[in-house]
Amino acid sequence: MDKKKILIVEDEADIRELLRYHLEREGFDVLEAGDGPGGLALARSERPALMLLDVMLPGMDGFDVLRGLAAEGGPVVPVLLLTARGEEVDRVVGLTLGADDYVVKPFSVRELMLRVKAVLRRQDRSLSGSVLRRGGVSLDAERHRAEVNGEPVALTATEFRLLEDLLRHSGAVRTREQLLNTVWGYSFEGYARTVDTHVRRLRAKLGAAADVIETVRGVGYRLKED
Amino acid sequence: MDKKKILIVEDEADIRELLRYHLEREGFDVLEAGDGPGGLALARSERPALMLLDVMLPGMDGFDVLRGLAAEGGPVVPVLLLTARGEEVDRVVGLTLGADDYVVKPFSVRELMLRVKAVLRRQDRSLSGSVLRRGGVSLDAERHRAEVNGEPVALTATEFRLLEDLLRHSGAVRTREQLLNTVWGYSFEGYARTVDTHVRRLRAKLGAAADVIETVRGVGYRLKED
DNA sequence: GAAGGCTTGTCACGGTATTGTCACATGTTC
């Protein structure tokens, strides 16, 4: 799972543009639909991680879209509603129909982004427990604690994210490129072999369990399977 | 155990409807009142497990209701306050007057439900009241009071909310972003390092117990585990 | 409503842990 997909359903092109700009800057993949039926179709085919849904749409409005989603029964698409100010009743109906949250227009971009992340975080958390294990290594993302054979190990922020990424992809090879993108962020432009150095430091701190990180020559690194 | 009763005191019928819908879906018995006196009467006669109380009510407002409850002396009814955005002062007054928690409107339904359950859980667990503890630090949300090794400590509103958030997530790392979102609110647009300053002030006031707040370099802050 | 104190958000500074990069050593593949 790389970039998360976010679907914007909004009839005003300006606002779509604005949202796309900011969402992409945050590292999301953006899909757009200008009306209800288009939005439903994309939600169905692309299964976005989140849908930003305008209530006021010509023809099939936001509520109809929500009903359409509910009618399908399949995996739920989280929805963040965009409502115009003062549409009190609307937000009530919307939340009743299964939206996860809503933002009132005109919204501050910053606030919207925060809510987007909040909804996604909730989603993530409900999916995966926060303690990762493999071999003698365990890592608690929420508490930001790492242990080797029960002994706590002090990792720096980068080392922690690196180990977390490897653990989340246990058994799969991670190329230096992939690691740079997820651990360092999409905007990092640097020496690919920086990864090597951090792997080294991580191995040193893991001590006895250093060999859980395998080198895959010519490709990248991988966490040893059980 | 039969269903728990929850009383909604709120003048807007839409919102009552919304809350009833979701609460019943979660398996609660729902009672409604459209004004303060009605709410008080129902609280008295039905002894609900929890009361969702809007602050802005015509005539007798939420605070008056809280005072009314306090005046009775009898078994306490837990209260979750619904306040409008920006009524900062209200929160403090409300918590001082004995509310257990508050939610800022416009709220996300999911968040509200989580808080409802949190308050009920707290109630179940500790008949002794909603006191959070860790190390030598104890914090009584109901009375808005904090103690270190039995000695009362005077905290400002922000310090209190900060410590409360950390205590509620004991052991988990809270990033500056998360803290800004929950302690300061989504609409706060400001310097992330404001958090640092408040942590510093909090630590200073905690004196001997200052080290219960751990710094997790590159990530955020965390409350020390036992 | 003026004065003063308290609270709060920002900022700049400085020490320090962390981080990225490089040069070179070592290892692997053919």
Place this chain on the structure above:
DNA sequence: GAACATGTGACAATACCGTGACAAGCCTTC
């Protein structure tokens, strides 16, 4: 052994956090 990939040690730049200071806002008090 050549060509290439990864490991290692060292080092300078950077990021990060704690701290002191300050101004604006707010509340209380007179």
